[in-house]
Amino acid sequence: MLIRAALNRPASLAGLVAASLLLVSCGDAATEERDPPVRGLKVFEVTESAATMTRRYPSVVQPADETPLSFEISGQLTEVTLEVGQQAKAGDTLLKLDPTTLQYELQQSRAALEQAEASLKNARTDFSRKEELLKSGNVTKAAYDSSETNLKSAEAQAEQSRQQYAISQERLDKAVLKAPFDGVISSVDAKSYSNISPGQTVLSLYSENAFEVEFSVPATVINALHTGDEATVEITDIPDTFLKGRIKELGSRAGQVSAFPAVVQLEESHPGLKAGMAAEVALDISLLIGEEGFLVPVHCFVLEGSETLKRGESIQDHRGGFAQVFVFDSETSTVHTRRVQTAGVRENMIIVIDGLEAGDIIAAAGVSYLHDGQKVRLLENHKN
Numbered sequence: 289m290l291i292r293a294a295l296n297r298p299a300s301l302a303g304l305v306a307a308s309l310l311l312v313s314c315g316d317a318a319t320e321e322r323d324p325p326v327r328g329l330k331v332f333e334v335t336e337s338a339a340t341m342t343r344r345y346p347s348v349v350q351p352a353d354e355t356p357l358s359f360e361i362s363g364q365l366t367e368v369t370l371e372v373g374q375q376a377k378a379g380d381t382l383l384k385l386d387p388t389t390l391q392y393e394l395q396q397s398r399a400a401l402e403q404a405e406a407s408l409k410n411a412r413t414d415f416s417r418k419e420e421l422l423k424s425g426n427v428t429k430a431a432y433d434s435s436e437t438n439l440k441s442a443e444a445q446a447e448q449s450r451q452q453y454a455i456s457q458e459r460l461d462k463a464v465l466k467a468p469f470d471g472v473i474s475s476v477d478a479k480s481y482s483n484i485s486p487g488q489t490v491l492s493l494y495s496e497n498a499f500e501v502e503f504s505v506p507a508t509v510i511n512a513l514h515t516g517d518e519a520t521v522e523i524t525d526i527p528d529t530f531l532k533g534r535i536k537e538l539g540s541r542a543g544q545v546s547a548f549p550a551v552v553q554l555e556e557s558h559p560g561l562k563a564g565m566a567a568e569v570a571l572d573i574s575l576l577i578g579e580e581g582f583l584v585p586v587h588c589f590v591l592e593g594s595e596t597l598k599r600g601e602s603i604q605d606h607r608g609g610f611a612q613v614f615v616f617d618s619e620t621s622t623v624h625t626r627r628v629q630t631a632g633v634r635e636n637m638i639i640v641i642d643g644l645e646a647g648d649i650i651a652a653a654g655v656s657y658l659h660d661g662q663k664v665r666l667l668e669n670h671k672n
Contacts, residue, residue, distance in 0.1 A: 329664040331650035347501040349565045368480045376467040393484030397456040404449035411442035486505040504547040512573040525565040531556040581641035614651035
């Protein structure tokens with residue numbers, strides 16, 4: 289018996305060791321379940337307030353001083369050699385009407401004027417002679433009065449002829465269409481040798497130094513805008529190009545349903561700026577809901593389940609609503625979900641108008657991995 293017990297003792301010891309290790313392992317697992325690792329938390333302190341939000345609207349650069357040009361008289365065009373995009377200097381000849389008929393009219397009016405001036409000269413000579421003879425009594429008063437009447441008639445005829453000659457000269461001058469300012473031809477609306485009526489647009493010219501952008505804003509925004517308000521225009525066809533502008537016009541009548549026209553005139557230029565380039569207008573306007581809010585980075589908001597912030601949605605498209613953030617509780621070192629109300633966007637920040645107070649500390653990274661009541665530890669340099 290003693291020998292058999294001695295032989296079985298090693299097996300018993302091995303069993304005891306195995307059981308002890310199993311108990312230790314189970315104890316460690318229980319400890320891990322009871323004490324999960326504390327997550328490091330990067331946070332943002334709510335401090336900066338805002339009374340405005342940024343709205344963005346797509347548009348196209350267009351000339352501010354585009355002018356349609358026409359002739360003041362009728363006639364037949366000569367050959368048209370102009371091209372769209374062609375530059376013109378003030379005073380350059382752009383188009384001409386056939387001057388043949390106008391030159392003939394000018395010649396006739398000149399001949400009529402010369403004849404009228406000759407008649408006037410004779411009438412003055414006759415009146416001077418009759419005036420002297422009347423003094424000496426060698427002519428009757430009736431003859432003197434007749435000579436005076438002829439003189440006045442000749443003077444009137446000469447004046448009329450001078451005016452007609454001036455009109456003919458002016459008509460001939462108007463047969464030449466010149467550029468009123470330095471610019472670029474934006475359209476050519478007439479063909480060679482076509483008949484032109486007075487006031488008919490034959491081409492359009494715009495200034496290279498004055499551009500504007502036109503866009504539409506909803507009814508909820510139009511009353512928050514004013515003529516002269518500042519705007520920033522991004523020229524999307526020229527990378528990293530932002531130009532200053534001001535609201536030039538605001539429509540009082542919607543062009544489409546609840547879409548009111550607005551025009552921003554650029555106050556800055558760029559060497560590569562051309563009419564027709566794509567642009568985006570950014571306007572800082574008063575909050576449509578509430579009087580003031582806090583600026584909060586977009587990455588502080590929980591995207592899943594949000595009523596307004598959807599994954600894939602551009603921040604510029606955000607118009608306000610309700611969203612969720614995680615607020616840090618310093619007493620318990622935990623985070624708790626809080627529903628907040630937003631009112632739009634300003635630059636890269638969402639404006640929160642309800643649900644947060646100055647001094648609140650909210651999660652600023654990894655919010656999709658947090659849950660309500662989770663224990664966390666603040667990372668150094670946490671107020672971003």
